[in-house]
Amino acid sequence: xxxxxxxxxxxxxxxxxxxxxxxxxxxxxxxxxxxxxxxxxxxxxxxxxxxxxxxxxxxxxxxxxxxxxxxxxxxxxxxxxxxxxxxxxxxxxxxxxxxxxxxxxxxxxxxxxxxxxxxxxxxxxxxxxxxxxxxxxxxxxxxxxxxxxxxxxxxxxxxxxxxxxxxxxxxxxxxxxxxxxxxxxxxxxxxxxxxxxxxxxxxxxxxxxxxxxxxxxxxxxxxxxxxxxxxxxxxxxxxxxxxxxxxxxxxxxxxxxxxxxxxxxxxxxxxxxxxxxxxxxxxxxxxxxxxxxxxxxxxxxxxxxxxxxxxxxxxxxxxxxxxxxxxxxxxxxxxxxxxxxxxxxxxxxxxxxxxxxxxxxxxxxxxxxxxxxxxxxxxxxxxxxxxxxxxxxxxxxxxxxxxxxxxxxxxxxxxxxxxxxxxxxxxxxxxxxxxxxxxxxxxxxx
Numbered sequence: 001x002x003x004x005x006x007x008x009x010x011x012x013x014x015x016x017x018x019x020x021x022x023x024x025x026x027x028x029x030x031x032x033x034x035x036x037x038x039x040x041x042x043x044x045x046x047x048x049x050x051x052x053x054x055x056x057x058x059x060x061x062x063x064x065x066x067x068x069x070x071x072x073x074x075x076x077x078x079x080x081x082x083x084x085x086x087x088x089x090x091x092x093x094x095x096x097x098x099x100x101x102x103x104x105x106x107x108x109x110x111x112x113x114x115x116x117x118x119x120x121x122x123x124x125x126x127x128x129x130x131x132x133x134x135x136x137x138x139x140x141x142x143x144x145x146x147x148x149x150x151x152x153x154x155x156x157x158x159x160x161x162x163x164x165x166x167x168x169x170x171x172x173x174x175x176x177x178x179x180x181x182x183x184x185x186x187x188x189x190x191x192x193x194x195x196x197x198x199x200x201x202x203x204x205x206x207x208x209x210x211x212x213x214x215x216x217x218x219x220x221x222x223x224x225x226x227x228x229x230x231x232x233x234x235x236x237x238x239x240x241x242x243x244x245x246x247x248x249x250x251x252x253x254x255x256x257x258x259x260x261x262x263x264x265x266x267x268x269x270x271x272x273x274x275x276x277x278x279x280x281x282x283x284x285x286x287x288x289x290x291x292x293x294x295x296x297x298x299x300x301x302x303x304x305x306x307x308x309x310x311x312x313x314x315x316x317x318x319x320x321x322x323x324x325x326x327x328x329x330x331x332x333x334x335x336x337x338x339x340x341x342x343x344x345x346x347x348x349x350x351x352x353x354x355x356x357x358x359x360x361x362x363x364x365x366x367x368x369x370x371x372x373x374x375x376x377x378x379x380x381x382x383x384x385x386x387x388x389x390x391x392x393x394x395x396x397x398x399x400x401x402x403x404x405x406x407x408x409x410x411x412x413x414x415x416x417x418x419x420x421x422x423x424x425x426x427x428x429x430x431x432x433x434x435x436x437x438x439x440x441x442x443x444x445x446x
Contacts, residue, residue, distance in 0.1 A: 008073055011066060011069070011070060012070060012073075012074075014066075015063075015066060015067065015070055015079075017038065018035075018063065019063075019078075019082050020252065021038045021039050021252065022035055022036065022038065022041075023041075023082075023085075024041065024054065024055055024112050024363070025089075025112070025249065025259035025261075025266050025348075025363055025364065026055065026085070026086070026089035026090040026093070026110060026112075026266050026348050026363065027060055027063075027082065027085040027086030027087075027089055027090045027091075028054065028055025028056075028057075028059060028060050028086070028090045028110055028112070029055060029059050029060070029063070030054065030055060030056055030059050031044050031047060031048055031051065031053065031054055032048060032051050032053045032054075033053070033056050033059075039252045039253055040252075040253050041251040041252050041253055041254075041257075042251040042253050042254035042257035042364070043253050043254070045112060045113050045114075045364075046113070052109075052111055052113060052116060053108075053109045053111070054109060054110075054111050054112040054113065055090065055109055055110045055111070055112055056108065056109055056127065057090070057091075057094050057106065057107050057108060057109065057110065057127045057130065057131055057134070058126050058127050058130050060086045060090045060091060061091070061130040061131075061133070061134055062130075063082075063086060064083055064086055064087065064091070064141075067079045067080075067082055067083050067086075068083065068140070068141045071141075071144065071155075072144070075144070075146075075153060075196075075225075077198055077199075077201075077223055077224050077225055078223070080141070080153075080155040080156070080198055081198075081200065081201040081223055083141060083155065083156070084155075084156060084200065084264055085264070087138075087156070088178055088264050088265065088349060089264075089265070089266045089348045089349060090110050090348070091134050091135075092349035093107075093110065093118075093347075093348045093349035093350070093351070094106055094107040094110060094118075094131060094134060095107070095120070095131065095134075095135055095351065096118075096120040096351055096352055096354070097351035097352075097354060098120075098351075098354045098355075102123075103120070103121050103122075103123055104121070104122055104123065104128045104129075104131050104132045105120045105121065106120060106121075106122055106127060106128060106131030106132065106134070106135075107119065107120060107122070107127065107131065108121075108122050108125060108127045112363050112364070113308070114273060114274065114308035114309050114310065114362045114363075114364065115271065115272050115273025115274065115308065115360045115361075115362060116273070116360065116361070117352075117357075117358040117359065117360050117361070118352060118358050118359075119358065120352075120358075138158060139158075139160065141155055141156060142154070142155060142156045142158050142160050142162070142173075143155065143160075143162050143171075145164070145167075149166065149167055150192075150193070150194055151193070151194040151195075151196055151227075152164070152169075152171070152193060152194070152195055152196065153196045153198070153225065154173075154185075154195065154196065154197045154198060155198050156198075157173070157175050157177035157178075157183045158173070158175070158177070159173060159174055159175055160172075160173050161173075167189070167191070167193065168189050168190070168191060169187065169188065169189035169191075169193065169232075170188040170189065171185055171186070171187055171188070171189075172185065172186045172188075173185050174186075177264075178244075178263055178264050178265050178336070178347075179335045179336065180244070181241065181242040181243050181244040181263055182239070182240060182241050182242065183239075183240045183242075184237060184238065184239045184240070185237070185238040185239075185240075186235070186236075186237055187232045187234075187235070187236040187237070187238065188234050188235065189232050189234065190231075190232065190233060190234055191231065191232065192229070192230065192231045192232070193229075193230075193232055194227055194228065194229040195227070195228045195229075195238070196225040196226070196227050196228075197209065197225060197226050197227075197228065197238075197240065198224075198225050199220055199221060199222050199223065199224055199225065199226055199242070200222065200223070200242060200263070200264060201222055201223035202222070202244075202245075202247065202261065202263055202264055203220075203222040203223075203242050204222070204243075204245045204247070204321060204322060204323070204400075204401055205243070205321060205401045206241065206242070206243040207220050207222070207240075207241065207242045207243075208240070208241045209226065209228065209238065209239070209240050209241075210238070210239045211228070211230075211236060211237070211238055211239075212236060212237055213237075213239075216228065242263075244262055244263030245262075245263070245321065245322070245323040245325070246260065246261070246262050246323050246324050246325055246328060247260070247261050247322070247323075248260050248261075248314060248324075248367065249261065250367075250389075251364070254389070255367075255385070255388070255389030255390060255391070255394070256366055256367045256368075256389070257309065257364050257365075257366060257367075258364065258365060258366075258367050259363060259364055259365075260312075260345065260365065262336060262338075265336055265347045265348070265349070266347070266348040266363065267336075267338070267345040267346065267347060267348070268345065268346060268347075268348050268361035268362055268363050269310055269343050269344070269345055269361065269362040269365060270343075270344045270345070270346050270359055270360070270361055271310060271343065271344075271360065271361070271362055272360045273308060273360060274308055274310065309362070309364060309365060309366035310343065310362050310365050310366065311365065311366045311367075311368040312340075312341065312343075312365045312366070312367060312368065313367070313368050313369055314327070314367065314369070315369050315373060315383075315393045315397065316373045316375065316376070318375075318397060318400075318444070319444055319445050319446060320400070320401060320402040320403075320404070320405065320407075320408060320441075320444050320445070320446045321400060321401035321402070321446060322397055322400025322401050322402075326445070327340045327341070328340050328345070331344070334346075336350075337350075346359075346361070348361075348363070369383050369391060369393055370382065370383060371383055372392055372393060372433050372436065373393075373436070373440070374408075374412070374436050374437050374439070374440025374441055374443075374444070375440040375441075375443045375444050376440065376443065377436045377439045377440030377443070378436065379432045379433045379435070379436035379437075380432055380436075381425070381429045381432050381433050381436075384424055386424075392415065392416075392419060392424075392433070395415045395418075396408075396411050396412050396415050399411045405441040405442045405444065406441075408437065408441040408444070409434075409437045409438055409441045412433065412434060412437035412441075413434050413437070416430045416433045416434055416437075417430065
């Protein structure tokens, strides 16, 4: 609100210190109401062994306010990509689906440890007050206009009607997002306007825009805005298609600790904890854990994380587009719910039962990819890692989507050559990997 430029610089720098360096998969941040070390996400889950309090709801509330204000100064799509992450995951999942005249029924924290649960209530707390406000603000930040009124930014895909009287436009958006990757706009206006549509950062391929049924030739960059500048006629219709895909995102500090998403939606494993609820160090009780050295506590924290995370293997299910939809089975009559390998994956934002115990969940999983495989073809070569934690399979699939099987084979050959040159493969291992790629890639669907 102040015209002094140093305030803007400070706010911008603060935001960049948070995203992505201190941000959990649902957009939340902090341990016990306090910001912790930079680039320590997986490591922060047990950094305080007996403190389950992660991701205070007020923190995201404030981050979203800061984000939208920074966008007013600099319309960078990175701000709205984060806004979507926090809004559609932590904020949307922060209220219990229960009518109450005695409690806000909102979260104080939304835990990130394996097998934790949300709790609701918060009468008279900061998270109770901002928590109630959160759920009146889904109309917030869907649309922004440029200062000269020449451009309308479409930031969020939420059913809405924009009445922009000064410009002579009414724009109605219809969508089932995030249940499906599509949105439509009916434009009522008769003048020129640039429509800036945000292409979500999670888009992998297949994003299209049509106007009155005619496909548009546009340069699409995921995570940026695509501009449609034209003279509109009353009743024009814009249809967007942004096919959703599954993806895994690694934590900054541990390549094997990852979160799974479907489009913008964080998927959590609905399962109880696989570890004791409290732990000490070197056989001590939880109460005595605070008396041991930081090194012993760190070792105990690592052990708890290792035993608490559920393991998943994905690469053997990958299609050419880099999606692992082949392993995910849709649960009947439950949108965005899937099963795979005996596990149930559900959206982070799905509310807990109206009464009774809340649902335990795992926001993060452990990737176990021991062997280099292409579909059902196993090379027999260990899927080793570079110094940065990225495995051979990570390096190959970083180039997805692949238009053809031959492109995947070429990528595998290139990376295998690099690994042999670096001494990570023998000549025999390189040959085995290339052979597996040549046999397995043609069997993968698109």
